[in-house]
Amino acid sequence: MKADQRAAALARRDALSEHYRAEASSNAAALAEPLLARLAPSVVSGYWPIRSEADPRPLLAAARLVGAAIALPFLADAITMRFRQFEHDARLVPAGFGTYGPPETAAEVVPDLLIVPLAAFDRALNRIGYGKGHFDRAIARLIEAGRRPVLLGLAFAVQEVEKIAAEPHDIPLDFLVTERELMAAPPHA
Ligand SMILES: Nc1nc2c(c(=O)[nH]1)N(C=O)[C@@H](CNc1ccc(C(=O)N[C@@H](CCC(=O)O)C(=O)O)cc1)CN2
Numbered sequence: 348m349k350a351d352q353r354a355a356a357l358a359r360r361d362a363l364s365e366h367y368r369a370e371a372s373s374n375a376a377a378l379a380e381p382l383l384a385r386l387a388p389s390v391v392s393g394y395w396p397i398r399s400e401a402d403p404r405p406l407l408a409a410a411r412l413v414g415a416a417i418a419l420p421f422l423a424d425a426i427t428m429r430f431r432q433f434e435h436d437a438r439l440v441p442a443g444f445g446t447y448g449p450p451e452t453a454a455e456v457v458p459d460l461l462i463v464p465l466a467a468f469d470r471a472l473n474r475i476g477y478g479k480g481h482f483d484r485a486i487a488r489l490i491e492a493g494r495r496p497v498l499l500g501l502a503f504a505v506q507e508v509e510k511i512a513a514e515p516h517d518i519p520l521d522f523l524v525t526e527r528e529l530m531a532a533p534p535h536a
């Protein structure tokens with residue numbers, strides 16, 4: 348069941364040392380660098396890490412180097428996640444649910460590549476988030492507007508599970524990177 352898979356994977360993530368998490372986060376960025384260079388996205392959204400999450404900042408630095416503007420999510424209301432431009436070294440403010448994001452004065456932007464946090468993933472690149480549906484809803488809204496972003500999941504290898512029972516609203520990732528490997532979704536038939 349989804350809630351059990353989420354709790355177990357988060358417990359495995361919490362058990363990693365801070366040192367391991369830092370090294371793994373930069374290894375993941377190194378593995379994803381060629382992908383970023385190939386896709387050359389205009390606006391990349393990351394997230395500001397909380398608790399034991401994989402740190403997307405090395406990946407964001409790589410995205411900056413290939414010319415992308417950087418954005419971070421904020422909660423416009425309890426269910427609506429949108430994105431604001433993150434200027435280098437800008438001050439961050441509480442952005443909902445214990446997260447941090449750019450202040451109201453930062454420009455709202457539409458990312459064409461999303462770095463997606465997750466609790467658990469499987470080899471089909473399905474993911475389980477924190478159970479609020481913020482990413483699923485935001486991605487669905489972008490697709491409806493004809494602005495489907497490339498979805499790049501970022502996680503530690505220990506967050507893998509055998510199989511996630513995906514629901515109709517779950518949107519699979521296009522790519523997923525861990526400290527061990529970069530995975531790509533199978534091409535559509
Ligand atoms: N760093 C970071 N920023 C992010 C997210 C994220 O997952 N990580 N989000 C992703 O949507 C959005 C914010 N949504 C969030 C939703 C819930 C929780 C949270 O802490 N949930 C509790 C309860 C989860 C549960 O009951 O399973 C928790 O994880 O302890 C955090 C952020 C946007 N920003």
Ligand SMILES: Nc1ncnc2c1ncn2[C@@H]1O[C@H](COP(=O)(O)OP(=O)(O)OP(=O)(O)O)[C@@H](O)[C@H]1O
Pocket residue numbers: 474475476477478479480481482483484487516517
């Ligand atoms: N596109 C959508 N439109 C409306 N409701 C949605 C949509 N996507 C998800 N939801 C709702 O959000 C709630 C949480 O969904 P789910 O458990 O799949 O979240 P999650 O994948 O863990 O979270 P997230 O996407 O934030 O990482 C569910 O009640 C689900 O019905």
